[in-house]
Amino acid sequence: MTKWIKQAAKLPGWQSSTSAEQNANPKKIPEVDAYLAKAKKWREEQVELREILFGCGLTEELKWSKPCYTFEGHNVAIIQGFKEFCAVLFPNGALLKDPKGFLEKPGENSHSARRMPFRSLAEITKKRAALKAFVKEAVKAEKAGKEVEARKEREPIPEELQRKMKSDPELKKAFEALTPGRQRGYILHISAAKQSTTRENRIGKWRPHILDGKGMHDR
Template sequence: MTTDQRNPKVDFYFTEARNWQQELEQLRGIALDSGLHEELKWGVPCYSLHGKNIVLIHDFKEYCAFLFFKGALLSDANGILIQQTENVQAARQVRFRNVMEILEQKAILKAYIYEAIEVEKAGLKVDLKKTTAFPIAAEFEHKLKEIPALKIAFEALTPGRQRAYLLHFAAPKQSKTRESRVEKCIPQILNGKGLKDEILKTIK
């Protein structure tokens, strides 16, 4: 990896990392050596080709990971891709808990990136469930009927933002919690914002 491939705007993510610093640097090298363009998106390093997102790097307390945007379309010959939750439709992770795991799988990871690039070049798309297939919490349905402007604003959101809200509202078991979530999100929906827009804004 040559230093001129690195985007200075992304350097802080690696230099200020409290955990997984060695692992993150290895993942960065693999992504850049694959000919991808490095950017900062959603507060994390994102790697693209001709403006199309291929893979990003993110880290958690228990692991760090490559996340392939269209991982569901990869053949996954080595069985290393992980679906974060049952509600994640397109993206898939490859998780790491030490630097040796990355070094041992370097060739495999590059092969996955090249396959992901070919998927993008071919214009393949993940067959996503329609928003209408997601359950609507009764508490939110009531508000949509009660506030016409809310219904208009919600329907104007992108399908992805709509799905995020529907999942967020339907998740709690108790009606009181669902109602509280709906109330907190109403102003954001009316402002045309997605569930995570304000969170992402603060970390950029």
């Protein structure tokens, strides 16, 4: 890993966390260095995306085993690596203006999130300005407290969750206090289980998180 980091430091615009500290820029964290060192695909592309996002003045963290860039505790952008491409995910990307169609939904059930895929360093270079503009707009939306409008049609609450909330008033109160987006995340996750027992287990697993007022992706 150390050998790769030394080699990666020679790439244009990249520094390891050690080099960053020497340049009075201690915010790059070693956990992201390790993530990049282990990346089997799109390593150089993800290194470049890291530089761009970090250069936008965001705080670097590692969440869900991915480099995540936040503003005042709010998730703004996440670097993702896939088999066919790498991407920058904007959790509230539906708020962003995208006249050139660079953003896409990460899944058919996606409502708030949008991602910007990349398949080469050249493509990142070409779209650098657009990416930085998206980040700037996303930060502006966080400052303004904007939220993606909830879906008009809500997914049905699985029977197991309905029964649990009926017998557990504390859970019911906490779940109903969640934002529509957080509620939907739990509903989709629980409903995706094919077996009733699995759905019940998922409810039990996430109960403490719900009581804390958190969504599935909140720390």
